[in-house]
Amino acid sequence: MSRLRRFAAVAAAVALPACGLTLAAQSTASAAPNFQVPFKCGVTVTAATFSGHNPANSVDFQKSGITGMPVLAAAPGTVTRVANEGSTSYGRWIELDHGGGWRTRYAHLSEQEVSVGQSVGQGKEIGKAGATGGVTGPHLHFEENLNGVTQKAVLNGVAVPYYGKKDFTSKNGCGGNPYSATQVCGSGFSVIDQQALGTAGTAYLLYNSSSKENCVTTLKAVSLGTASPVSAFLEVQGSTRATDSGSFTYYAGPVKKSAGSTCVKWGGSVGSSAYESPFEHCG
Structure with missing residues (x-):
């Protein structure tokens, strides 16, 4: 993963006609942010996907009474x-740039509450759902785009099914770090x-029994979404220490090394708070 993602009652099905909008080319590809519902x-909504959706891999969020949410x-x-495309295509819509080639789009809005150039944090209200544009009923059209190509959506680490429907309960804005060590x-x-x-x-030490690798990551609990000093390190006894350190928005790492039966020293820091273990976990 890159540092980018550190900064991360159902109505009847409705279909979005071909939007006819072209995505602009973006910057170099990077691992996806941890996109949230x-x-x-x-709030629980139904993520609906279907063959022939334009762009492919778009998601329609459906919910009874979704207008104005x-x-x-x-x-x-x-x-x-x-x-605002008027009564065609996306209708009222918004695009956000998340860096690393990743952008999201939100369409058929009844209201738009942000302006071009504005920085927004995860969970910031940007508009309200509606039924503007070329739709047959109210819903939120959503895209996760990488370098101009709509990707299969993943929400808080859970893949949206293609094709079908799945209920998702939002953890957006619930507080706490949106990432887990795993x-x-x-x-x-x-x-x-x-x-x-x-x-x-918190600094975490993890192990993969299949690859025989250790992994260290440090998750922030303060200044979430804002770049601030954080680090993670892993040292196999007798080998050079590997460290990931910098100003990150959610975590440092992952730092991975194979240790076998050799002891490891691990730890990390957030700001001035730091931890360094002794050599341990030797077998």
């Missing part, structure tokens, strides 16, 4: 488009040790 904390930024970013280190890793850094965050 674009509705308030605790607040629409939130799925990840921190900068507003790049606030447009999300940062990836599939197959489990937490085997952790150390609180006061109230500033």
